[in-house]
Amino acid sequence: MTLHDPPPHSRAAILSVRELAAGGLFQVDLLAPRVAAKARPGQFVIVEAQAKGARISLPIAEIDAAEGRLALVFRANGLESLRELRAGQYLEALLGPVGRPSLIERVGTVALVGLGVEAFCLVAIARAFREAGNRVLGLVSAEADMLPPLAEKMAAVCTEARAEADGLALIGLLGETLRAEPVSLALAAGPVPLLRAVREMCAAREVRTRLRVSPLMLDGAGLCGGCRVRVGGRLALCCLEGAEFDAAELDLDYIARRQCACHI
């Protein structure tokens, strides 16, 4: 396929749609060779599922560049356009990859902490850290229905994966892990209270920590300003510079206040 071919690749084909858990948790596998070829763990795509559907950002859960495939895991919430996706259809629009890739380094032991649907992006990140030669500990939690698929996916890619029933227990598990072995880097994805707790616990033990946020992006090219966060005292757009930031620099209060500002 060259750049001069007529563009069948400008639209992504839906290979399969699976409901991972009741309550609208879906995994959609896409055939999108151009995007998959460039996508790196930690990046996002912008999706318009149907012609009159909303335009939203979703973190990429898994990447298969060789096959040109991407997996997205999301909760359809109130969005009918996402709930109605079927295998064999095309997405109205798929833009990506958006944002900066997760920084994959060889550091020794990495703890990946994830809570809820946002934790699915850790699957691709865990695989990359593992391939880079790290010992990867996956610590996750989610609501009852969502937890088994999340735990299963993490177990498949991490050196060691453990799951807890709720966020509080997850923090306890992180504390236990930090006491038990030398963790060089912690990376957390989830709601703001989790990020805050992970940051505090890791700071106390002087563990380098990065936090992933998942703000709503509209255009994905730096236009709308909807994904703004405050980091190191300045404003940054997640679609251009995110969505993984040094924990010490990220203003979590700002993000907490932004989250109630998000419109679909």
Added chain:
Amino acid sequence: MPPHDADSAPKPKPKRPPRQLMPEQLAAVRVYNFAEVPLGYDEDLARLEASRCLRCKKPGCVTGCPVGNQIPVFISMILEGDFTGAIAKIRETSNLPAICGRVCPQELQCEGHCNLGRAGEPVAIGRLERFVADMERRRGLKVLRRPEGSTGLRAAVVGSGPSGLTVAGDLARLGHEVTVFEAQPAAGGVLLYGIPEFCLPKAIVREEVEHLLELGVKFEYNVLVGSTLTPDELAAAFDAVFIGTGAPVPMLMRIPGEEMAGVCTANEYLYRANLMKAYRHPEYETTIPLGRQVAVIGGGNVAVDAARMAWRLGAEQVTMIYRRLEKEMPARTEEVRHARAEGTEILFLTNPVRYVGDKTGHVRAIDCIRIELGDCDASGRARPCPVPGSEFQVPADVVVVAIGTGASPLVPRVGGLETDRRGLVVVEPETGRTSRPGFWAAGDVVTGPKTVAMAMAGGKRGARAIHAYLMHERGY
């Protein structure tokens, strides 16, 4: 009648008709719809207006036009009823006449230099341009032709805003193979996401794009150059690359409370309304912050567009907050007049200091401060200085921030193009050539936010330079 009488009597000065008013939708009606506000001249009005032109030997209007449209020539063609000739004349220099006729700040460009305007009112050049361009569409007058042969040389155009569309059209007419890469799902850039339907119907943008398709230009949507495809890949697959990515990144004031619900950038507000059709929710899934009391920060065209959009989204009160005086507003005079007629109140010499929210974190009011104008700053405008102790509150449940935009950093960063302090791409002014061989740039990504006509002018210079490069250096 003795013939000599006529000679001896003083010749009466020909009576010049007044500048013809534009028929418009009434303010009380238009705030409930998204249809275009000015309805356009009919043939009679256009010819009457055209008759006002002095046909100056040294036409100021032509020098005032960024692309150098031959204004007196096309105006005299309108007077003669030769509309095909008139549009062909405009298309010699302009690629987007239906758009420029609607959105150019004519009072600063052509009409601002009209000699008739020195003593009275200038010729309504913008309205006449719109008239012939609309006539072209309505009557299906086709003056553009696909070139016979192809040079086989390939040009990539990144971004489909005014400069990109111009470059694509000019290079295609010269026989080159052009592919336009656009990140959004449709072509037009700021013409689509930024300028509202009631100022520039999207059908007009689509028709300009269709013109290009007829010229053989290819469009690839949903491609974010710098990510989906890299500048290196474009350089390898094309003989020349043009960067016209514009200045889409919104600026914020960095004042307390800007993160609250109900505070959004004008780009987000207009993108949701224009491109995602949020005003037709729930038929369209996208939502938009709806407010009873909407405040817009800024005094440019985008601010005015947002204020006028707010009325159409059902606001009960719309206030613009601008830190300078009316004469310094960068917005088009006509749009400011429209906004006022629709009920918009403008607070001049006022700046927001902080946003005040309720318990749920939703904005409820803006703390503002009065401004005094001090000495002139670098831009030649008086520097705004806050007056201590002059704070007052403006109630607002939706705030739209429209204080300007900056260039997108993605393509220069990934492509290694030299940029200046503001992140604008550095080019050779006459050609648009960037620091990277084989790459050209023009439009807002080079100049910062400016007008459609200026982006088009930059695109035309870029296209000429690219053509020269392709013909000579790529060994055609």
